[in-house]
Amino acid sequence: MKKILITGATGQIGSELTRVLRQSYGADNVIAASNRKPSADFAEPGPFYLLDVRAGDRLDHLVAEHRCDTIFHLAALLSAVAETRPQEAWDINMNGLLNVLETARKHRCAIFFPSSIGAFGPGTPSIDTPQDTLQRPTTIYGITKVSGELLCDYYYRHFGVDTRGLRYPGLISSEAPPGGGSTDYAVEIFYAALAARHYDCFLSADTQLDMMYMPDAIDAALKLMNTAPDKLRHRNAFNVTAMSFTPAELAAEIRKRIPDFTIDYRIDPVRQAIASSWPRHMNDSAARAEWDWQPRFDLAAMVEDMLQKIAVKLQKN
Known part of the structure; x- marks a missing residue:
């Protein structure tokens, strides 16, 4: 290139x-x-x-x-x-x-x-x-x-x-705002956790997806x-994948760092139907074998980094 x-x-x-x-x-x-x-x-x-x-x-x-x-x-x-x-x-x-x-x-x-x-x-x-x-x-x-x-x-x-x-x-980003995807909750939740200590999630608690x-x-x-x-x-x-979790599991990981964080589930039927049609965990062995794919971030590391970066953004605003 x-x-x-x-x-x-x-x-x-x-x-x-x-x-x-x-x-x-x-x-x-x-x-x-x-x-x-x-x-x-x-x-x-x-x-x-x-x-x-x-x-x-x-x-x-x-x-x-x-x-x-x-x-x-x-x-x-x-x-x-x-x-x-x-x-x-x-x-x-x-x-x-x-x-x-x-x-x-x-x-x-x-x-x-x-x-x-x-x-x-x-x-x-x-x-x-x-x-x-x-x-x-x-x-x-x-x-x-x-x-x-x-x-x-x-x-x-x-x-x-x-x-x-x-x-x-x-995909979970600390930089770009959610853009209309069915997994946007996994970005929105961090802003809500830091700003309001509460999040209303549009997917059900047990919706497991690769992230x-x-x-x-x-x-x-x-x-x-x-x-x-x-x-x-x-x-x-x-x-390719790096981690697979549900909204409830993500909330629990956030709660380890923000103990008073709470979550409710107000399901959006459209986005729930889309998410439910997708796999819960992909096999990425071809990527690992053909070009040595290896992720660096698991759930805990991602949550730690996201909270730190979103906190800085909120302070600036």
């Missing part, structure tokens, strides 16, 4: 990935693009462009102008928001990806495409979910993710585009993209 374009750069993953890449490759070599302007404290100084990924000509121009060799394509509507706007979700998630793949084909770029635990469905084995298994998602978000995996594989096989991806679990702390999510993407291609048997996309 020498010149990198990040679409969706102001989103949950993009805002942190941009900072890490600019620190590693230099600010001028990482071009951030998004359909909304960044906040004042966004990443390190460096190029930023407004971009709707459905505008293929604009995308192509940016890649050509900056001679990009790698694209981290992160622009998408997330699960809960996508269910309320399914046509728009298909347009952004699929037509945007197609534009990125076509641009990569023309300019010989490598592509990172984040898939999701949402690419699975209720017919998928929910415990120790295999790398290669039934994928019949019931949400438009999941449908776009499994379709994206297949489309990326197609461009690799037929056009030689170096496409790679991860099936992320729920990952954002530093691990960033490390996984960079490690995959820097792996020699001849080591990869799978490409789009690898199961």
